[in-house]
Amino acid sequence: MSKRGRMSGNEAVALAIRQIDPDVIAAFPITPSTEIPQFVSRFKADGLISTEFITVESEHSAMSACIGAEATGVRAMTATSSAGMALMYEVLYVAASDRLPIVLAAVNRALTGPININAEHSDSMGARDSGWIQIYSENAQEAYDNMLMAHRIGEHPDVMLPVMICQDGFITSHAIENILTEDDAKVKAFVGTYEPEHHLLDPNRSVAIGPYGVSPYVFELKRAQAYAMEQAKGVILSVAKDFEKEFGRSYGFFEEYRMDDAEFAVLLMGSAAGTGKVAVDRLRGRGVKAGLVKLRSFRPFPAEALAEALGGKNKNLKSLAVMDRSEGFGGFGGPLGAEIRAALFGRTNGLKVVNIIYGLGGRDIRVEDFEDLYKELDAMQGMEARDIPYVRYLGQREI
């Protein structure tokens, strides 16, 4: 039986960790993900988990230890944010290349410059080409559910890739929400066990992990990784199907909110989707055909499915705002904006697209901001595509 409980995103992730009871956790404190290793320490002190807990001296060492642990054929997890993830970047690539399905609880926070502890996606966006699966959560419920699905996705024999489950710092990680949690036994049964074919501690067969890769092999190795990421798409959907069957909550690559006959839509990831949905409801009440798409799986990027949802099957959609909580200095917008445009290119009929940068350094985005944005989308209909700016900043004070 599902239970109702009030908890923060960090608590929800910690609960998932307790239920999964991974073999090894290596973590280093950084706001706002610090609570997760604190909970792990508490669980250990109270005898609730069997996890080996490595209190490393940096995030670089946290990921390095996760690689070493996962390479022995056990489950390893960590949690981090912001600069902590940036410090891991080098070894994130190694984890993916070694095909080690480590699971990382990412609590998104702005990268330093200047130092700021609030929500932004700049940290995980910097890791978007590292070979990790990236799944974004709107709220504590999704952070919990996504964490329960993470191992099933990453450890699938066709995938064998590390997974980061992202939630927005403070907005999700620290706000208390009312969520549904599942029985320990049911979670354990759903997550299952991990028995990889190759690992360091096989007494009958020594293995070598992380060799020097000479040019005749590296290209093929990376191609194999790209193929695994492609395979992950099907696995993400099939695990979601199993999850729905078991726990009743439904997930896909993305969520389409009131999109059936939508003429104006925003596409975004993370907690702002909740605010956007309230705006959509208000606008619908006034007869405005507003809709919202919340992307869940950013890596792998479901380009075809998005193109189908936004262009192929939705003939009414006239204008779209793609929203990035991350700046792409010197580019022409954020990473999500660039990738959505590329995915839609040549596959939609006259859909007008603008990229919106919002929420940097934890800047709040309000329902009213979304309402204004939908007004803008309405106005965009009558504009020539070349007159629509590639990118606009929402919620920034004039300077």
Next chain:
Amino acid sequence: MAYNAYSLKEVASKPERLAPGHRMCAGCGSTVAVRAVMRALRPEDKAVVTLATSCLEVSTMTYPYTSWEDSYIHTAFENAAATTSGVVAGYAAKKNKGKLDETYKFITFGGDGGTYDIGFQSLSGAMERGTDMVYVCYDNEAYMNTGIQRSSSTPMYADTTTSAVGVDSVGKPQYKKDLTAIMAAHRIPYVAQTTFLGNFKDLHHKAETAIYTEGPAFLNVMAPCPRGWRYEEADLMDICKAAVETCVWPLFEVVEGEWILNYEPKNKLPVTEYLKLQGRFKHLFKPENAVLLERIQDDVDRRWEELRLRAGAL
């Protein structure tokens, strides 16, 4: 000191755990150190070897070949000790859950660049956490893999490609970092410094003690590099002997905090007897650089007296 009965012939007849055919240079100390350390493993015990990025790493595990008979992992340059922390934790998890019967030992090798410098934090962390592992630094006193750049282990006045000798430079201006003492300051159960001498008894004993001491152990092994130090391949052992006889590289152990000096030369040789064997110190023998030789001698003397004091030999 009480060494176990030791026979080089006997230990050298054990199956090699680092197979020949790797791509390391002739006359390199690194593989000599590795083979000597690996010989100290009991044949029935399995091992997982971690390597920091290094000559040793790129030359012994070049996909799709490996020279290592044991399981092996490399992740990056600065994180060998942290990587091993994870491996040891994975092993503990399997053992605690009754999923593994075999005994494994965990041995990590890094060069001085990966140990004294970029991997220093990771090493310090793993030692402080009490990880049951052996970290072996094969100290060749510069970044050899990238082409002989100075490290914090490079001795004063050595000529390297980033402490070049010229009209305005006499080589590396700074002293060598005393990493072995720093590791002893971590209050781990076993720290030792050694190199290649005679029948390798000292190195064998220290490797065996390090491997079979519960908890973290650190071995610092002087392992000369013919390219960086500029000597003839055949002179490897002579250089190590000179390092010990001049007290440039004393042999000692720190066992549960107790400092033990393993060897005191009857006639401590002048440091020039060590320096003259190597091209990297050639410039020091110009008449105008006599003062530099004196400074090196003074430093070696000071460190030697400090060590003797710590070991209660004074």
